[in-house]
Amino acid sequence: MATTSVAPSGARRPFTRRASAFLFRHRGVQLTFTLGPTLSWMVVIYLFSLVVLLISSFWTLNPLTAQVEHTWSLKNYQTILHGSVYWRVTLRTVLLAAAVTVTDVLLAFPLSYYAARMASPRVRNALLFAVVMPLWANYLVKVFAWKTMLAGGGPLDAFLGIFGWHPAVGTSIYAVWLTLSYIWLPYVILPILAAFERVPFSYLEASSDLGARSGRTFRKIVMPLVMPGVVAASIFSFSLTLGDYLAVSLVGKTLLLGNLIDQLAGGTANNKPLAAALAMIPLVIMAIYLLVARALHAFEAL
Amino acid sequence: MESRFVRIAVRLGAGFTMAFLYVPLVVVVIYAFNKSVSGAWPPQLFTLKWFHVAWQDSNLHTALWTSIVAAICATCIALLLGTLASFAVHRFSFFGRDAVSFILVLPIALPGIVTALALSSAVESSRTSIGLTFGLAAIILGHATFCVVVVYNNVIARLRRTPGSLTEASMDLGGDGPTTFRRVTLPNMRTALIAGALLAFGLSFDEIVVTKYLAGTVLTLPLWIYGNIQRAFNRPIVNVVALVVLVLSMIPIYIAQRLTGTAQGITSAEAEAEEAGPG
Numbered sequence: 001m002a003t004t005s006v007a008p009s010g011a012r013r014p015f016t017r018r019a020s021a022f023l024f025r026h027r028g029v030q031l032t033f034t035l036g037p038t039l040s041w042m043v044v045i046y047l048f049s050l051v052v053l054l055i056s057s058f059w060t061l062n063p064l065t066a067q068v069e070h071t072w073s074l075k076n077y078q079t080i081l082h083g084s085v086y087w088r089v090t091l092r093t094v095l096l097a098a099a100v101t102v103t104d105v106l107l108a109f110p111l112s113y114y115a116a117r118m119a120s121p122r123v124r125n126a127l128l129f130a131v132v133m134p135l136w137a138n139y140l141v142k143v144f145a146w147k148t149m150l151a152g153g154g155p156l157d158a159f160l161g162i163f164g165w166h167p168a169v170g171t172s173i174y175a176v177w178l179t180l181s182y183i184w185l186p187y188v189i190l191p192i193l194a195a196f197e198r199v200p201f202s203y204l205e206a207s208s209d210l211g212a213r214s215g216r217t218f219r220k221i222v223m224p225l226v227m228p229g230v231v232a233a234s235i236f237s238f239s240l241t242l243g244d245y246l247a248v249s250l251v252g253k254t255l256l257l258g259n260l261i262d263q264l265a266g267g268t269a270n271n272k273p274l275a276a277a278l279a280m281i282p283l284v285i286m287a288i289y290l291l292v293a294r295a296l297h298a299f300e301a302l
Numbered sequence: 303m304e305s306r307f308v309r310i311a312v313r314l315g316a317g318f319t320m321a322f323l324y325v326p327l328v329v330v331v332i333y334a335f336n337k338s339v340s341g342a343w344p345p346q347l348f349t350l351k352w353f354h355v356a357w358q359d360s361n362l363h364t365a366l367w368t369s370i371v372a373a374i375c376a377t378c379i380a381l382l383l384g385t386l387a388s389f390a391v392h393r394f395s396f397f398g399r400d401a402v403s404f405i406l407v408l409p410i411a412l413p414g415i416v417t418a419l420a421l422s423s424a425v426e427s428s429r430t431s432i433g434l435t436f437g438l439a440a441i442i443l444g445h446a447t448f449c450v451v452v453v454y455n456n457v458i459a460r461l462r463r464t465p466g467s468l469t470e471a472s473m474d475l476g477g478d479g480p481t482t483f484r485r486v487t488l489p490n491m492r493t494a495l496i497a498g499a500l501l502a503f504g505l506s507f508d509e510i511v512v513t514k515y516l517a518g519t520v521l522t523l524p525l526w527i528y529g530n531i532q533r534a535f536n537r538p539i540v541n542v543v544a545l546v547v548l549v550l551s552m553i554p555i556y557i558a559q560r561l562t563g564t565a566q567g568i569t570s571a572e573a574e575a576e577e578a579g580p581g
Contacts, residue, residue: 016479027394030393033386034386035390041446042406046408046409049417049423050420052420052427056423109315113316114315130324134327135567136508136552137552138524141327144531145329146326147531148333148341149325153341155329158343185319187568213305243416243511245418258414258415272419272426282413286412
């Protein structure tokens with residue numbers, strides 16, 4: 001029946017038939033055709049790029065000619081190891097990443113709990129949707145929103161002024177902390193919300209039947225169950241904070257890993273090899289973080 | 303089960319978080335109509351003047367066009383690669399299958415400056431060998447690399463929900479491979495493909511972190527915003543452009559979310575739950 005209905009293209013059909021029969025018998029060929037292009041793309045473009053970055057971190061910049069010398073040397077890594085500024089910036093960035101993560105987790109908890117346990121399915125879906133839309137909103141628009149919010153005499157000043165509070169947030173590290181916490185918040189909420197939804201209702205009932213109050217139930221039952229979700233969420237807030245170089249310099253003046261690497265890579269410094277070596281710091285921190293997260297089974301909750 | 307106090311506290315906390323998510327965006331919308339150049343709150347007079355000023359900026363037209371072209375090209379590549387990869391992972395078992403989605407999400411999950419610097423180093427080192435230079439082509443290559451994952455997530459989630467019996471029924475009724483693909487598999491995938499493409503488009507259209515390192519002298523819309531965001535004098539126009547960009551990129555994202563019926567982030571929880579990580 002199929003063959004009669006496609007009579008007009010009958011001339012082509014035998015070939016496609018033979019081709020599909022061939023592919024059906026040779027699954028390896030089929031796999032090569034489906035997975036091959038994507039895998040080669042990722043390897044050729046992305047992994048190759050990372051390797052180039054690693055290699056270029058062993059090159060050096062000749063300070064006299066301002067040319068990159070393609071000879072292997074550990075000079076950049078020695079510079080980083082001996083320069084206390086790099087250590088301080090790394091520590092500051094890690095602390096900021098931790099602060100942003102904690103802030104976002106604290107903000108995510110009540111909303112996730114509400115959506116997963118207290119809201120009707122309709123409200124829950126609406127909330128989920130409302131969380132996802134800002135995630136996809138333009139990054140620079142979100143940065144700009146906070147520049148506007150934080151400006152002297154702007155909305156935040158006016159709002160806090162009602163309570164007689166005039167903190168000079170300005171372009172301090174608190175401005176960076178607020179902005180980054182804002183931008184990464186939806187990334188943090190989604191895994192935590194998913195984790196809350198996986199908590200079986202009956203466990204909470206059992207806990208309260210056995211005499212635990214809500215505080216105890218939360219600590220002993222809910223927390224351990226949502227922890228993989230929290231770790232999965234923190235991968236995003238941590239990694240994104242470590243690697244951010246735009247928001248941190250648009251709303252603040254603090255030197256952090258991202259904008260330090262950015263400044264070294266371009267502008268007057270133009271020391272790409274040193275920037276590449278410095279970029280290994282967030283990369284290594286994230287590699288360790290991912291290994292720990294994997295050990296905590298956080299990937300299943302991602 | 304929760305005490306009254308806890309219920310009220312949770313409600314207040316949830317309300318605060320929602321306010322935190324939306325107040326800054328509402329502020330952007332309000333300020334776009336602000337007549338004054340100053341950012342003092344509250345705005346006294348409202349106007350549409352800045353929309354008119356922005357409309358006449360020819361740099362903006364070029365930037366918008368570049369962004370659209372880059373996003374369309376990156377989306378096409380991502381659509382092809384993401385779909386192929388999801389079919390491979392769904393249909394076959396092979397060594398390292400669990401690592402596929404991990405590799406795909408890497409360009410987004412790794413710190414932004416690392417991805418940006420790595421791609422720019424690669425372009426620079428391949429300039430002499432294959433003649434790739436900074437500009438539109440480099441932007442498209444870079445964008446496509448991290449757009450693959452959103453297409454992949456959408457398509458594989460749909461493949462998993464599609465019962466294998468449909469394909470078998472088609473084959474039993476005499477449909478050959480291509481016919482089954484065209485008449486059964488593809489129609490079934492359609493909304494997932496469209497949603498993946500729209501999300502990829504949105505991701506590329508908004509991208510700045512990597513774009514800034516690949517663009518050379520080419521101007522995309524986010525790069526235009528970046529160039530003007532620091533100039534206090536240009537703030538009203540930036541604000542108008544910010545509002546337009548917000549609305550423009552929210553439309554495809556909104557449609558994509560409606561099509562799939564699930565709210566999804568960049569790593570869709572649905573697809574990732576069974577798939578992510580080499581663990």
